[in-house]
Amino acid sequence: MPGVLDIAALRTLTSIADCGGFHRAAAAIGLSQSAVSQHVRRLEKTVGRPLMERDGRVMRFTPHGETLLAEARRILSAHDEALLRLGLGERDAGTIVVGSTEHAADRILPAITGALRERYPAHGVRFRLDRSSRLNDGLNRGSIDVAVFLGEARERDAAPAGALPLSWFSAPDWRMPGPGVPLPVAVLDGPCTIRRRALETLAEHGRPAAVVAEAAYLAGVMNAIRGGLGVGLLADVGPPPEGLRRRDDLPPVPPELLHLRTRAEAPPRLAEVTAAAVRALLTPGG
Known part of the structure; x- marks a missing residue:
């Protein structure tokens, strides 16, 4: 029998991504941190692969976790819309x-x-x-x-x-390409306001760019940047995202x-x- 993805566990998974971790997700959805962990393990058992892994002191989504996260958002959206159409979604x-x-x-x-x-x-x-x-x-x-x-x-x-302030980010050891080489950029799938602002800004400053990574969700963009594939334009509120550093050598983008x-x-x-x-x-x- 095929595995069945639990709706409650999928909501927990998206809350971890939305809130930035297990502790914040637990507080936001009114569960204990152990219950949040149990939901993740339940999903891992269903798909037969790890969904999250430790990176220093933080937990990150694995590539399989990012894939399931994207599918979870689609499943939950369809689920909730179906309830509304059936008159059961109050x-x-x-x-x-x-x-x-x-x-x-x-x-x-x-x-x-x-x-x-x-x-x-x-x-x-x-x-x-x-x-x-x-x-x-x-x-x-x-x-x-x-x-x-x-x-x-x-x-x-x-x-x-x-x-919302915007800044360019890259992996700490990422090096700028040489003259005449297009700047590699990681972006969200279009249509996306930040994607458009990034590419327009580079074009206005005469900086050739090449989209080297596209993702349906922000976690995929950030992982592409962390992996050294290129730079990305991200919201800049508080400390830099884990594993990334701001770039001051690229054209500034207004908020x-x-x-x-x-x-x-x-x-x-x-x-x-x-x-x-x-x-x-x-x-x-x-």
């Missing part, structure tokens, strides 16, 4: 669903979580990371309460929520505006509380 009224694009989510989501738990102590918090267009679709359908996203704000009720929307029947002051948490995180010295 969420617990005590849960606030927060949507975000992946960029800087490991910094933004904990900040939002802390603010929401202080303002709405009786509510749980759940995350959904996705592309901006799908987050806006979720807001329009009522499956997401509040979302922070990049890119063009097509909806009239979108409000600015701060500016990208973040937008925020809430669904029509969202809890009172949700937009205000969320926007304040994001701005405090992104404000220097905040």
Whole structure:
């Protein structure tokens, strides 16, 4: 009999990626850290391969883990949409669903979580990371309460929520290619605002570039950069990502505006509380 992927365990796996580790994921989804570990082991038993591995003091997704993570997001999205279409997808009224694009989510989501738990102590918090267009679709359908996203704000009720700093990153021992050699760049699959900004900036400065790695999710881009395949343009909030260093020898890229929307029947002051948490995180010295 084929293996069966457990929905709860898949949600835990995505929470580990979204929150930046087991401890934060456990706090975000209301489980013990041992329960989070058990969910990962359950998935590893199903697929027959390790999904995470230790790298120094941190745990990272293996290539198989990244593949399952991408599939998990697709499965969970299809699962939740199916429940909504069947009339079975009404969420617990005590849960606030927060949507975000992946960029800087490991910094933004904990900040939002802390603010929401202080303002709405009786509510749980759940995350959904996705592309901006799908987050806006979720807001329009009522499956997401509040979302922070990049890119063009097509909806009239979108409000600015701060500016996300951007910097170039590479592996610590990565060397810049010689004159006339295109700059190798790792990017997310298009359409992607950060991908577009990276390639446009290099073109504007007359710097030839070649996309050497594309990934459906940010973890794949960061692993390509860590592996020395090239450079990448990433959100720059707090310390550099583990195993990467900032590059000051490439054209600077101005911050990208973040937008925020809430669904029509969202809890009172949700937009205000969320926007304040994001701005405090992104404000220097905040």
